[in-house]
Amino acid sequence: MKKITINWRKVLLTAAVFVASTCVQVLALNAFLIPNNVFSGGFNGIAQLLSLLFEHGFHISLQTGTFIMIFNIPIGVIGWKLIGGRFTILSFVNSITVSILQIVAPTQALTTDPLLASLFGGLLVGIAIGLAMRYGFSTGGMDIIAMVVQKRTGKSIGALMNGINFVVVIVAGAFIGWQNALFTLIGIYATGRAVDALYTGYQKLTALIVTSKGDDVVEALHRDLIRGITILPSKGAYTKRESATLMMVLSRYELVEMQEIVHRSDPKAFINLLSTVSVSGEFFDADRQLQMRQAVSVPKLETITAQIEAEQQLESQLDKIEDNK
Numbered sequence: 091m092k093k094i095t096i097n098w099r100k101v102l103l104t105a106a107v108f109v110a111s112t113c114v115q116v117l118a119l120n121a122f123l124i125p126n127n128v129f130s131g132g133f134n135g136i137a138q139l140l141s142l143l144f145e146h147g148f149h150i151s152l153q154t155g156t157f158i159m160i161f162n163i164p165i166g167v168i169g170w171k172l173i174g175g176r177f178t179i180l181s182f183v184n185s186i187t188v189s190i191l192q193i194v195a196p197t198q199a200l201t202t203d204p205l206l207a208s209l210f211g212g213l214l215v216g217i218a219i220g221l222a223m224r225y226g227f228s229t230g231g232m233d234i235i236a237m238v239v240q241k242r243t244g245k246s247i248g249a250l251m252n253g254i255n256f257v258v259v260i261v262a263g264a265f266i267g268w269q270n271a272l273f274t275l276i277g278i279y280a281t282g283r284a285v286d287a288l289y290t291g292y293q294k295l296t297a298l299i300v301t302s303k304g305d306d307v308v309e310a311l312h313r314d315l316i317r318g319i320t321i322l323p324s325k326g327a328y329t330k331r332e333s334a335t336l337m338m339v340l341s342r343y344e345l346v347e348m349q350e351i352v353h354r355s356d357p358k359a360f361i362n363l364l365s366t367v368s369v370s371g372e373f374f375d376a377d378r379q380l381q382m383r384q385a386v387s388v389p390k391l392e393t394i395t396a397q398i399e400a401e402q403q404l405e406s407q408l409d410k411i412e413d414n415k
Contacts, residue, residue, distance in 0.1 A: 104180075107225045112184060114218040115229060116191045122211030123277065124154060125199035127262075127270050130215055131278040132251065133161045133231040135258035142266070155192030162186060162230045169234040177227055178234060184222065185230025204273045212277030216284025224288060226346040294366040296339050299352055300324060301359040304334030310355040311336075315344060339366055 119138075122128070127142070129135040137157035144150045166182030201207055222228050232251055255278055263271030301307050308319055322335040340348055345363070352359050 104225050104227075107221050108180065108184060108227070111218045111222045111229065112187045112191060114214050114221075115188045116195055118211045118214035118218070119154060119192055120195050120197045121200045122207040122214065124197055126202065126204045126207035126211075126273075127266050128204055128208045128211060128277055129258050129262050129270075129274045130211070131255045131258065131281060133254075134158060134215075135262075135274070136254070137161065139258065139261055153193045155189035158192065158231075159186060159189035162189070162234075165231065165234050169238055172238050180227030181222075181230045181234050184227060188229070204270065205276070208273040208277035209280050212280030213284050215277075216281035217288060219281070220285045220288025223285070223342075224346075294339055294341055294369060295345060296337065296364040296366045297345075297348060298362040298364065299336040299338075299359055300333055300362075301336065301352070301356045302331065302333050303356040303359075304336065307334075307336060307352055307355045307359065310351050311338070311348065314351055315340065315348060317344075339369055 119130070119134070123130055124138060124141075129138050134154070137154045140157045141152055141154045144152045162182065162185040166178065166185070169178040169182065199207070201210070219229050219233070223233075228234065232254070236251070259271045259274050259278075262274050299307065304321060308321065311317065311319060317338050317340050320337040322337060324333045324335040325331065326333060338348075349361060352361060
Protein backbone atom coordinates (compact mmCIF):
# COMPACT_ATOMS: atom_id res chain seq x y z
CA MET A 91 0.00 0.00 0.00
CA LYS A 92 1.42 3.32 -1.11
CA LYS A 93 2.11 5.72 1.73
CA ILE A 94 0.45 9.12 1.32
CA THR A 95 2.70 12.02 2.24
CA ILE A 96 1.31 15.44 3.02
CA ASN A 97 3.28 18.58 2.30
CA TRP A 98 2.20 20.54 5.36
CA ARG A 99 4.12 23.62 4.30
CA LYS A 100 2.16 23.75 1.08
CA VAL A 101 -1.13 23.04 2.86
CA LEU A 102 -0.55 25.85 5.36
CA LEU A 103 0.54 28.24 2.63
CA THR A 104 -2.55 27.47 0.54
CA ALA A 105 -4.75 27.93 3.62
CA ALA A 106 -3.12 31.30 4.36
CA VAL A 107 -3.61 32.42 0.75
CA PHE A 108 -7.22 31.20 0.88
CA VAL A 109 -7.94 33.30 3.98
CA ALA A 110 -6.14 36.32 2.54
CA SER A 111 -8.01 36.05 -0.77
CA THR A 112 -11.44 35.92 0.88
CA CYS A 113 -10.67 38.80 3.26
CA VAL A 114 -9.32 40.99 0.46
CA GLN A 115 -12.42 40.36 -1.66
CA VAL A 116 -14.76 41.25 1.19
CA LEU A 117 -12.73 44.38 1.94
CA ALA A 118 -12.96 45.44 -1.71
CA LEU A 119 -16.72 44.92 -1.78
CA ASN A 120 -17.75 46.30 1.62
CA ALA A 121 -15.25 49.14 1.98
CA PHE A 122 -14.89 50.44 -1.58
CA LEU A 123 -17.25 49.13 -4.28
CA ILE A 124 -20.68 48.62 -2.67
CA PRO A 125 -20.86 51.85 -0.59
CA ASN A 126 -19.96 53.95 -3.65
CA ASN A 127 -22.15 52.10 -6.18
CA VAL A 128 -19.09 51.09 -8.19
CA PHE A 129 -19.48 47.62 -9.64
CA SER A 130 -17.12 44.69 -9.94
CA GLY A 131 -16.85 42.62 -13.10
CA GLY A 132 -18.45 39.24 -13.74
CA PHE A 133 -21.07 37.68 -11.47
CA ASN A 134 -20.07 39.84 -8.52
CA GLY A 135 -21.09 42.91 -10.49
CA ILE A 136 -24.40 41.30 -11.42
CA ALA A 137 -24.91 40.41 -7.75
CA GLN A 138 -24.37 44.07 -6.80
CA LEU A 139 -26.91 45.20 -9.38
CA LEU A 140 -29.50 42.67 -8.22
CA SER A 141 -29.01 43.74 -4.61
CA LEU A 142 -29.75 47.36 -5.58
CA LEU A 143 -32.71 46.26 -7.72
CA PHE A 144 -34.35 44.37 -4.86
CA GLU A 145 -33.69 47.20 -2.43
CA HIS A 146 -35.03 50.05 -4.57
CA GLY A 147 -37.50 48.18 -6.76
CA PHE A 148 -39.07 45.73 -4.31
CA HIS A 149 -37.98 47.27 -0.97
CA ILE A 150 -36.37 43.96 -0.03
CA SER A 151 -32.94 44.14 1.58
CA LEU A 152 -30.76 41.35 0.22
CA GLN A 153 -27.01 41.62 0.53
CA THR A 154 -24.71 41.22 -2.48
CA GLY A 155 -23.29 38.10 -0.83
CA THR A 156 -26.70 36.41 -1.05
CA PHE A 157 -26.71 36.66 -4.83
CA ILE A 158 -23.04 35.64 -5.03
CA MET A 159 -24.00 32.46 -3.17
CA ILE A 160 -27.04 31.89 -5.40
CA PHE A 161 -24.87 32.12 -8.51
CA ASN A 162 -22.00 30.01 -7.25
CA ILE A 163 -23.88 27.04 -5.80
CA PRO A 164 -25.13 25.74 -9.19
CA ILE A 165 -21.86 26.75 -10.87
CA GLY A 166 -19.88 24.81 -8.24
CA VAL A 167 -22.07 21.73 -8.62
CA ILE A 168 -21.72 21.80 -12.42
CA GLY A 169 -17.97 22.31 -12.15
CA TRP A 170 -17.62 19.39 -9.76
CA LYS A 171 -19.66 17.07 -11.97
CA LEU A 172 -17.85 17.99 -15.17
CA ILE A 173 -14.23 18.41 -14.08
CA GLY A 174 -14.04 17.81 -10.30
CA GLY A 175 -10.66 18.24 -8.70
CA ARG A 176 -8.99 20.47 -6.16
CA PHE A 177 -9.42 23.61 -8.27
CA THR A 178 -13.22 23.38 -8.33
CA ILE A 179 -13.57 22.50 -4.64
CA LEU A 180 -11.35 25.32 -3.39
CA SER A 181 -12.90 27.82 -5.80
CA PHE A 182 -16.41 26.88 -4.71
CA VAL A 183 -15.54 27.07 -1.00
CA ASN A 184 -13.81 30.41 -1.62
CA SER A 185 -16.87 31.95 -3.26
CA ILE A 186 -19.24 30.66 -0.56
CA THR A 187 -16.93 31.97 2.18
CA VAL A 188 -16.81 35.38 0.51
CA SER A 189 -20.60 35.52 0.22
CA ILE A 190 -21.05 34.66 3.92
CA LEU A 191 -18.41 37.14 5.08
CA GLN A 192 -19.86 39.86 2.87
CA ILE A 193 -23.25 39.39 4.52
CA VAL A 194 -22.02 39.38 8.13
CA ALA A 195 -19.27 42.01 7.78
CA PRO A 196 -20.27 45.70 8.10
CA THR A 197 -20.47 47.80 4.96
CA GLN A 198 -18.48 50.93 5.72
CA ALA A 199 -16.87 53.14 3.09
CA LEU A 200 -13.20 53.94 3.60
CA THR A 201 -13.52 56.69 1.00
CA THR A 202 -16.42 58.54 -0.59
CA ASP A 203 -14.41 59.44 -3.68
CA PRO A 204 -15.71 57.10 -6.43
CA LEU A 205 -12.43 57.33 -8.36
CA LEU A 206 -10.42 56.10 -5.37
CA ALA A 207 -13.10 53.51 -4.64
CA SER A 208 -12.97 52.14 -8.19
CA LEU A 209 -9.17 52.03 -8.26
CA PHE A 210 -8.62 50.47 -4.85
CA GLY A 211 -11.66 48.21 -5.12
CA GLY A 212 -10.58 46.96 -8.55
CA LEU A 213 -6.98 46.45 -7.44
CA LEU A 214 -8.03 44.50 -4.34
CA VAL A 215 -10.32 42.25 -6.38
CA GLY A 216 -7.49 41.66 -8.85
CA ILE A 217 -5.07 40.87 -6.02
CA ALA A 218 -7.53 38.33 -4.61
CA ILE A 219 -7.98 36.67 -8.00
CA GLY A 220 -4.26 36.69 -8.79
CA LEU A 221 -3.28 35.18 -5.44
CA ALA A 222 -5.92 32.49 -5.75
CA MET A 223 -4.88 31.51 -9.28
CA ARG A 224 -1.20 31.35 -8.32
CA TYR A 225 -1.99 28.75 -5.66
CA GLY A 226 -4.28 26.53 -7.67
CA PHE A 227 -7.82 27.82 -7.12
CA SER A 228 -9.93 30.83 -8.01
CA THR A 229 -12.57 33.17 -6.63
CA GLY A 230 -15.37 31.14 -8.21
CA GLY A 231 -18.05 32.36 -10.59
CA MET A 232 -16.74 32.91 -14.10
CA ASP A 233 -13.41 31.27 -13.25
CA ILE A 234 -15.11 27.90 -12.71
CA ILE A 235 -17.10 28.32 -15.94
CA ALA A 236 -13.89 29.24 -17.77
CA MET A 237 -12.21 26.14 -16.35
CA VAL A 238 -15.09 23.90 -17.45
CA VAL A 239 -15.19 25.33 -20.97
CA GLN A 240 -11.41 25.22 -21.35
CA LYS A 241 -11.17 21.64 -20.08
CA ARG A 242 -14.05 20.42 -22.24
CA THR A 243 -13.40 22.38 -25.45
CA GLY A 244 -9.98 23.97 -25.15
CA LYS A 245 -11.57 27.35 -25.93
CA SER A 246 -11.60 30.62 -24.04
CA ILE A 247 -14.74 32.40 -22.83
CA GLY A 248 -13.15 35.82 -23.02
CA ALA A 249 -15.95 37.09 -25.24
CA LEU A 250 -18.59 35.91 -22.75
CA MET A 251 -16.76 37.52 -19.83
CA ASN A 252 -16.39 40.78 -21.73
CA GLY A 253 -20.08 40.59 -22.63
CA ILE A 254 -21.10 40.23 -18.98
CA ASN A 255 -18.88 43.16 -18.00
CA PHE A 256 -20.42 45.20 -20.83
CA VAL A 257 -23.93 44.44 -19.55
CA VAL A 258 -22.91 45.42 -16.00
CA VAL A 259 -21.53 48.74 -17.24
CA ILE A 260 -24.56 49.53 -19.44
CA VAL A 261 -27.09 48.66 -16.74
CA ALA A 262 -25.13 50.63 -14.16
CA GLY A 263 -25.01 53.63 -16.49
CA ALA A 264 -28.69 53.48 -17.42
CA PHE A 265 -30.09 53.07 -13.90
CA ILE A 266 -27.41 54.36 -11.51
CA GLY A 267 -25.60 56.99 -13.56
CA TRP A 268 -23.05 57.10 -16.35
CA GLN A 269 -20.43 58.46 -13.98
CA ASN A 270 -20.70 55.27 -11.94
CA ALA A 271 -20.48 53.24 -15.15
CA LEU A 272 -17.23 54.98 -16.10
CA PHE A 273 -15.80 54.39 -12.64
CA THR A 274 -16.84 50.74 -12.99
CA LEU A 275 -14.79 50.53 -16.20
CA ILE A 276 -11.79 51.91 -14.32
CA GLY A 277 -12.26 49.30 -11.59
CA ILE A 278 -12.54 46.43 -14.10
CA TYR A 279 -9.37 47.63 -15.83
CA ALA A 280 -7.53 47.84 -12.50
CA THR A 281 -8.64 44.29 -11.70
CA GLY A 282 -7.25 42.98 -14.98
CA ARG A 283 -3.92 44.72 -14.48
CA ALA A 284 -3.57 43.34 -10.95
CA VAL A 285 -4.35 39.80 -12.11
CA ASP A 286 -1.75 40.08 -14.89
CA ALA A 287 0.86 41.37 -12.43
CA LEU A 288 0.31 38.57 -9.90
CA TYR A 289 -0.51 35.69 -12.17
CA THR A 290 -0.91 35.91 -15.94
CA GLY A 291 -3.62 37.01 -18.26
CA TYR A 292 -2.38 34.96 -21.21
CA GLN A 293 -4.27 31.88 -22.30
CA LYS A 294 -1.13 30.02 -23.42
CA LEU A 295 2.34 30.01 -21.89
CA THR A 296 5.72 28.67 -22.90
CA ALA A 297 7.61 27.00 -20.06
CA LEU A 298 11.37 26.57 -20.12
CA ILE A 299 12.35 24.01 -17.48
CA VAL A 300 16.03 23.60 -16.64
CA THR A 301 16.64 20.35 -14.78
CA SER A 302 19.38 17.83 -14.07
CA LYS A 303 16.75 15.06 -14.02
CA GLY A 304 15.40 15.47 -17.52
CA ASP A 305 14.15 11.92 -18.06
CA ASP A 306 12.34 11.79 -14.71
CA VAL A 307 10.67 15.16 -15.26
CA VAL A 308 9.61 14.31 -18.82
CA GLU A 309 8.13 10.98 -17.72
CA ALA A 310 6.24 12.65 -14.84
CA LEU A 311 4.89 15.37 -17.13
CA HIS A 312 3.76 12.87 -19.76
CA ARG A 313 2.05 10.83 -17.07
CA ASP A 314 -0.36 13.66 -16.21
CA LEU A 315 -0.11 16.26 -18.98
CA ILE A 316 -0.42 15.38 -22.65
CA ARG A 317 1.78 18.12 -24.01
CA GLY A 318 4.60 18.06 -26.51
CA ILE A 319 8.00 18.63 -24.93
CA THR A 320 11.19 19.65 -26.72
CA ILE A 321 14.39 18.56 -24.97
CA LEU A 322 17.33 20.93 -25.41
CA PRO A 323 20.74 19.83 -24.08
CA SER A 324 22.17 22.55 -21.85
CA LYS A 325 25.08 23.23 -19.54
CA GLY A 326 25.44 25.46 -16.50
CA ALA A 327 27.77 28.39 -17.19
CA TYR A 328 29.02 28.49 -13.60
CA THR A 329 28.86 24.87 -12.45
CA LYS A 330 29.69 23.40 -15.91
CA ARG A 331 27.19 20.64 -15.13
CA GLU A 332 25.20 19.01 -17.89
CA SER A 333 21.44 19.56 -17.76
CA ALA A 334 18.36 19.47 -19.94
CA THR A 335 16.13 22.40 -20.85
CA LEU A 336 12.56 21.27 -21.52
CA MET A 337 10.36 23.54 -23.61
CA MET A 338 6.60 23.10 -23.63
CA VAL A 339 3.51 25.18 -24.42
CA LEU A 340 0.53 24.82 -22.10
CA SER A 341 -2.63 26.61 -21.11
CA ARG A 342 -2.64 28.82 -18.04
CA TYR A 343 -5.04 26.42 -16.30
CA GLU A 344 -2.36 23.73 -16.47
CA LEU A 345 0.34 25.99 -15.00
CA VAL A 346 -0.03 25.06 -11.32
CA GLU A 347 -0.28 21.35 -12.11
CA MET A 348 2.84 21.54 -14.28
CA GLN A 349 4.85 23.30 -11.56
CA GLU A 350 3.81 20.73 -8.95
CA ILE A 351 4.73 17.81 -11.22
CA VAL A 352 8.15 19.27 -12.05
CA HIS A 353 9.09 20.06 -8.46
CA ARG A 354 7.99 16.61 -7.28
CA SER A 355 10.50 15.07 -9.69
CA ASP A 356 13.21 17.70 -9.25
CA PRO A 357 12.81 20.18 -6.37
CA LYS A 358 15.77 22.19 -7.71
CA ALA A 359 14.37 22.57 -11.23
CA PHE A 360 14.33 26.11 -12.63
CA ILE A 361 11.13 27.15 -14.43
CA ASN A 362 10.93 30.22 -16.65
CA LEU A 363 7.50 31.23 -18.02
CA LEU A 364 7.09 33.23 -21.23
CA SER A 365 3.91 34.72 -22.66
CA THR A 366 2.86 33.01 -25.89
CA VAL A 367 1.20 35.33 -28.38
CA SER A 368 0.15 32.62 -30.83
CA VAL A 369 0.76 28.97 -31.63
CA SER A 370 1.16 27.65 -35.17
CA GLY A 371 0.78 23.90 -35.47
CA GLU A 372 -0.89 21.27 -33.33
CA PHE A 373 -1.81 22.32 -29.81
CA PHE A 374 -3.89 19.68 -28.03
CA ASP A 375 -7.12 20.98 -26.55
CA ALA A 376 -8.82 19.11 -23.71
CA ASP A 377 -10.99 17.03 -26.06
CA ARG A 378 -7.96 15.85 -28.02
CA GLN A 379 -6.16 15.03 -24.78
CA LEU A 380 -9.15 13.01 -23.62
CA GLN A 381 -9.23 11.10 -26.91
CA MET A 382 -5.54 10.28 -26.57
CA ARG A 383 -6.02 9.00 -23.03
CA GLN A 384 -8.88 6.78 -24.19
CA ALA A 385 -6.78 5.46 -27.08
CA VAL A 386 -4.52 3.53 -24.70
CA SER A 387 -5.49 0.76 -22.32
CA VAL A 388 -3.83 2.27 -19.20
CA PRO A 389 -5.51 5.01 -17.14
CA LYS A 390 -2.61 7.42 -17.64
CA LEU A 391 0.26 7.56 -20.08
CA GLU A 392 3.12 5.91 -18.24
CA THR A 393 5.91 6.50 -20.76
CA ILE A 394 6.83 8.64 -23.74
CA THR A 395 6.45 5.61 -25.98
CA ALA A 396 2.87 5.12 -24.74
CA GLN A 397 2.05 8.71 -25.62
CA ILE A 398 3.47 8.33 -29.13
CA GLU A 399 1.51 5.11 -29.62
CA ALA A 400 -1.65 6.83 -28.35
CA GLU A 401 -1.21 9.64 -30.86
CA GLN A 402 -0.65 7.18 -33.69
CA GLN A 403 -3.78 5.25 -32.73
CA LEU A 404 -5.77 8.49 -32.59
CA GLU A 405 -4.49 9.59 -35.99
CA SER A 406 -5.47 6.20 -37.41
CA GLN A 407 -8.97 6.51 -35.95
CA LEU A 408 -9.35 10.02 -37.36
CA ASP A 409 -8.19 8.85 -40.81
CA LYS A 410 -10.79 6.07 -40.79
CA ILE A 411 -13.50 8.58 -39.90
CA GLU A 412 -12.41 10.82 -42.77
CA ASP A 413 -12.39 7.88 -45.21
CA ASN A 414 -15.94 6.88 -44.23
CA LYS A 415 -17.31 10.35 -44.93
